[in-house]
Amino acid sequence: MSVARALAGAPESSSMLTAERLLEGSRDTRRVPEGFWQKLIFTASGRRIRLADSKAAQARIALTARIAKPLTGGARFVPVLTRKGGVGKTTITTLLGMALADARDDRVIAVDANPDRGTLAERLSRRSEHTVRDLVRGADEVVGYAEFSALVSRDMTRLDVLASDTDPHISQAFDEHDYDVVARLASQYYSIVLTDCGTGIVHSVMSATLRHADTLVIVSGTSLDEARSAAETLSWLEANGYADLAAHAVVVINSTTPGTPPVRLDEIGKHFESRVRSIVRVPFDAHLATGAAVTFADLRPETRLAVRELAAIVVEGLPVGRPRKAGSRG
Structure with missing residues (x-):
């Protein structure tokens, strides 16, 4: 019997006697x-x-x-990195954090660990004046989420961001020990901790970041030198004791300019597919090109879909039960 007949008052078929219709509360x-x-x-x-x-x-x-897949047993750490600036690493960190926070019921934070002046907090419309340095200095006073959350910027998606110092001379003092302090505190109140890394690979903050990492996101642009820099990032990881992290990484091919790129993206994709767990292409979006604050709802549908797919792939690569002990090497 058609739906139209049912709506018109015709006799119902037995298929209309559903549990949802007949049972209270179902x-x-x-x-x-x-x-x-x-x-x-x-x-x-x-x-x-x-x-x-x-x-x-x-x-x-x-x-x-x-x-939104549940994660139990402790915080997961996801660094976002590349050896070359200008490919949208901070933007991808922001978008990934927003996609995760928007869909999940638990807490997500993005930490700006750039040893130079980081700009992660500038991608949020509502910013705190506090920085990662304030958290490190006042670590002993953080006895609950209320104290921690007072130091972060918060987006409408519920993403929390811990900003870096705006003075590059001060931020250079942020080192491996400081990151360990931040990681220890963040792991008490958040399920997923993203880290927006600087472009340098060998500085001490990167060493601590990789030591805590459960999986990596590596950002590549769409030019030849940007793709090579991302590939060299993988090679450095493979040669320095992080081969498992490299193989388990997700590569984001991020389009920061409009139009058709001068390189063959399919060939870039094939290269990275042979080396990492997955790749995701994020299309150009004029909303992101200005470098101003990001509103997740204002992204083009294609961009939002790509970023949500990235979030899903990242979550699927995280350990479901208790992750390995923080501080172990990948």
């Missing part, structure tokens, strides 16, 4: 199905006939479920 009346016809029929039937969500809605819900 009918979900809180969420309207997604899709034009789904909503129309649901409303016209007095909320009795619930068709499946549209395919687009089902895909979006499934992607959200992948991002």
Whole structure:
């Protein structure tokens, strides 16, 4: 029997006697199905006939479920790095953090660990005046999330950001020990800790960052030298005791300029596919090109989808149970 006949008052078939309709407490009346016809029929039937969500809605819900996969047993650390500046590393850190925080029920923080002047907090519209230095200096006074959260910037997606020092002479003093302090405190209150790394590979903060890492995100641009720099980042990791982290990494090919790039992105993709767990391409988005504060809802749908897919892939690469002890080498 067609839905139209059911709505017109024709006799119902036995298939209409669903558990959701007949059993108290089993009918979900809180969420309207997604899709034009789904909503129309649901409303016209007095909320009795619930068709499946549209395919687009089902895909979006499934992607959200992948991002929101529960993680138990302690914080996971995800550094975002590259050896070359200008490829959008800080932007990717911001977008990844927003996608995670927007979909998950637990807490997500992004730490600006750039030993030079970092700009991670500038990508948020609401910024705190406090920095990572304030947290390190007042570490003994942080006895709960209230004290920690007073030092962070917070986005509408609920992403927390711990800013770096704005004075490059001061920020140079941020070292391996300081990162360990930040990591210890952040792990008490957050499930996922992203780290926006500087472009240098050999400074002491990077050593601490890699020691805590559960998986890596490596950012490449779309030019030849940018792709080579990302590939050289992998080579350095492989040659310096982090081969497992390199093989398990996710490479983001980030388009920072409009138009068709002069290189073959498919060939760049093939190279990285042979070396890492997964790659994700993030398209150019004018909303990101200015370097100003990012509003996740204002991204192009294609950009938001790519970043959410990145978030899902990152979560899928994290240990589900208790991760290895913080401080172990990858």
